[in-house]
Amino acid sequence: NAGVMQNPRHLVRRRGQEARLRCSPMKGHSHVYWYRQLPEEGLKFMVYLQKENIIDESGMPKERFSAEFPKEGPSILRIQQVVRGDSAAYFCASSPLGSGTNYGYTFGSGTRLTVV
Amino acid sequence: KNEVEQSPQNLTAQEGEFITINCSYSVGISALHWLQQHPGGGIVSLFMLSSGKKKHGRLIATINIQEKHSSLHITASHPRDSAVYICAVSYSGGGADGLTFGKGTHLIIQP
Numbered sequence: 001n002a003g004v005m006q007n008p009r010h011l012v013r014r015r016g017q018e019a020r021l022r023c024s025p026m027k028g029h030s031h032v033y034w035y036r037q038l039p040e041e042g043l044k045f046m047v048y049l050q051k052e053n054i055i056d057e058s059g060m061p062k063e064r065f066s067a068e069f070p071k072e073g074p075s076i077l078r079i080q081q082v083v084r085g086d087s088a089a090y091f092c093a094s095s096p097l098g099s100g101t102n103y104g105y106t107f108g109s110g111t112r113l114t115v116v
Numbered sequence: 117k118n119e120v121e122q123s124p125q126n127l128t129a130q131e132g133e134f135i136t137i138n139c140s141y142s143v144g145i146s147a148l149h150w151l152q153q154h155p156g157g158g159i160v161s162l163f164m165l166s167s168g169k170k171k172h173g174r175l176i177a178t179i180n181i182q183e184k185h186s187s188l189h190i191t192a193s194h195p196r197d198s199a200v201y202i203c204a205v206s207y208s209g210g211g212a213d214g215l216t217f218g219k220g221t222h223l224i225i226q227p
Contacts, residue, residue, distance in 0.1 A: 033214050033215075035214070035215070041219075042217045042218065042220060043202065043215075043217040045216070046214075056214065059214065091158070091159055093159075104147075104149070104164040105149070107151070107158060107160070108158060109158030110158055110159070112156075
């Protein structure tokens, strides 16, 4: 039973390019959360999704960032026109039926994005 | 908005020592989580607590809901325990379901 799978583990993009980060939740988990960890800072909530729905995107920057969790396939965090300040580790977590509040979270290994 | 404060920020100890990391939060929560992160590594969920005490191997987590405080203890510490330990809280209702995190405690256990 594989855990939360994130890919790629490391991603290098030039300024202005697009970054696409993927997260496959644990089998049986239908809730996905994305978090960002900036260098020397703590983790911050970005967005909470269920299949085909964005439940809470209060932590997402208003521009250039979007997230989806389609009916089939992984959840995608998309960053358009990346800038150096987007360099960070992006973690995905999933929880089973019901929210992570009640059932806990399983985290992926993260994607480390470097913008050059 | 819930603030999560951890102490100490950095902790260096000798192998075998008893370790305590503290976490306090400002508003009512549904659950408190202790997470472990190794340098460059992923995040592992250690405990999820809503009351009382939990134990797993050499790790013990306690929470006092009235005082809004939790502690993570490591008994017989070992160099492989060196990591960042992160406290996070979650609450039900009100829309946001994600976690709010403390800044982490950097623990180094020296042999």
